[in-house]
Amino acid sequence: MGSASSAERVKITVMKFGGTSVADPEKIQRAAERAIAERRRGYAVVVVVSAPGEMTDELIALAERVAPDPDDRELDQLVTTGEQVGIALFAMACRARGAPAVSLTGPQAGFEAVGAHGRAQVRRVRTRRILRHLKAGEIVAVAGFQALGPGGDTVTLGRGGSDLTAVALASALKTGRCEIFSDVKGVYTADPRIVHDARKLERISFEEMLELAGAGAQVMQARSMEVAERFGVRLHVRSAFHNQAGTWIVAKEDLMLEKAFVSSLALDKSEVRLTVVGVPDRPGVAAKTLAALAEAGIPVDMIIQSAASHRGVNDMSFMTPKSSASKAKKALEAAAKRLGAERVDLNDQVAKISAIGTGFRHSPQIAATMFKTLAEQKINIHMISSSDLRVSCVVDSRDGESALRALHKAYGLARKGR
């Protein structure tokens, strides 16, 4: 690619601004000022810009008013304009402040992708044009979420695509790190709106972040984190509106942990519990029940099967997002009928509370602390699941906040950790 030789001479920073960070002209100007400040510190600056504010959703809504089921290629042709608006305004804002800048769409920036419209995958980044602009001292604003597709048209990268653009650039430009600006200040030991002494973590591992995402804390899209980990790109998740450092997401090795550790708690009220009651205790029945959900494309967390009761039947429970609840119930009811199960219950008054960290497998104490704390609070536990990185309990949704506060205290998370 002819990139490395010239890239390595000057230090490059890749910054990414999410939609809320460029939602209006004032915010775009503030973001531009941060890029300019980084340039003044001696870095060559590449900025990945998302579509301003709710523009992507507004464009999709417009499409749906024109066509109930819009074509993927035309949808890409439509929504890629959002990031194009973002980069043009960003470059203008830099130039208005005296900093040379240029905007590049995904194809102009050298992003090449394979795969279908709406869910393409980056195949490579030809960095020559970006490096030319950087060499000329320009701030380069790159449209997130888009690339040149196999047919020569612009394609989008699917969910979380702007994060992915930033990570791919950091990898191609060999920066080793990537600054992710959004409306959150970093990763906290728990939601600070609920737990008032929640503490911002200085560092957390990719693995823990992926578990946090699975536990309902949406800081970054999972796919982007996986790619960052694979290509050795440390991520700095920070606020676009405050100057202090955020949280670094780094490889587990970089944390040099010697013992089991709870880093963060998550409370998720966006799911429902589905229970198939009275499943005959025969081999293959559990698999068939799960298959019914998988075929309908329904995401599932926490699959729990009760021990066979004296009646020779089991209960199977799942957690699934509220948005999939009615679809999931229908699929399970059809399966229940086929398998001779009794009925399907749905409980939408539940909350999933999770402790995320490392080394849980060798430290049963962490799970024990959770159960003991909830018991002391007289909070009833409906379901439990645990792995090396996470312990989750499902409780009544009205108990969620008090459970979170009690656990934050029990694990001592307000004190200085990492």
Add this chain to the structure above:
Amino acid sequence: MGSASSAERVKITVMKFGGTSVADPEKIQRAAERAIAERRRGYAVVVVVSAPGEMTDELIALAERVAPDPDDRELDQLVTTGEQVGIALFAMACRARGAPAVSLTGPQAGFEAVGAHGRAQVRRVRTRRILRHLKAGEIVAVAGFQALGPGGDTVTLGRGGSDLTAVALASALKTGRCEIFSDVKGVYTADPRIVHDARKLERISFEEMLELAGAGAQVMQARSMEVAERFGVRLHVRSAFHNQAGTWIVAKEDLMLEKAFVSSLALDKSEVRLTVVGVPDRPGVAAKTLAALAEAGIPVDMIIQSAASHRGVNDMSFMTPKSSASKAKKALEAAAKRLGAERVDLNDQVAKISAIGTGFRHSPQIAATMFKTLAEQKINIHMISSSDLRVSCVVDSRDGESALRALHKAYGLARKGR
């Protein structure tokens, strides 16, 4: 270009929809239905789509909030998204109605331009991709106003650019005609909101249309009409919201006129009159006065210099758009000082009324009818100018409408002409 051979086998229609014709999802759907109807009549259909509604102006306003004087390249990167939104929605609307369709940006459609950002000129249209889609039976929606620039980025074509895109396509595809859809039903003998028996013309010449544009009737941008005339593309100006025929703009030869003829009247209240009073009657003074306006980039119509009075001084009058009035007055006042003229008067209570047609030079009767009619109405004439194609009088603005109605009657325009 390899275009003609395959293009000539099937008849192609080029349709152009202006911003008001695609201002919202419902209007886009109606426009799509017209394209589909044309396809059903056996034509291969190429549709040039503008940015929906006020989108271009909104994007420019956004740019100005970010940067007071936005860079031309970044402005092009920004505003070209408007037409891209238009074509994507248009193609979706066609597909939702069962008609195969594809959207192409200017570069995708093969438009290549020379010249600077914001005011590029079409150099050629490589029609191969369009023809391929047409051959596959698809309606092709092409983004107006944009092309691939010399540097490989997208450039815009300057004012009236979507009309120009349509005309260039009609020329490249050798269709001989182009359908221009907008919110006007055609060209009228006078503004039907003022003259109730005004009649829609079936046909009018390019020359007359250019004079009409100069007289303040903005149906189509002058540059697009000049290009259409040069390349032998007849234009059909018609309503996007009604099915009846509009007005054909054709070459003068096609009209086969044997005598002088008034085709249309125009009333323009958008200008002011500026008078430099007491200009010394010396050679070169008029030129210097005009140069002052030209240097300031101020458009001028009807330059009238009174005959030298007994005092050895002249008065010079100009008509200029209201938007340029204060800038023009300042430029003239500076010139008046240098040249020893007395003062500069501005009258913004004036209206320009014009008769447009053909063969006026050989028929003084046409101008005479105008002066006589205005005299009968006791309407005072401030300024007169005339050419072979146009007679214009400046009157008090309060007399504009009654003058228009009286002249429409005097010239017999309500009766069937062309």
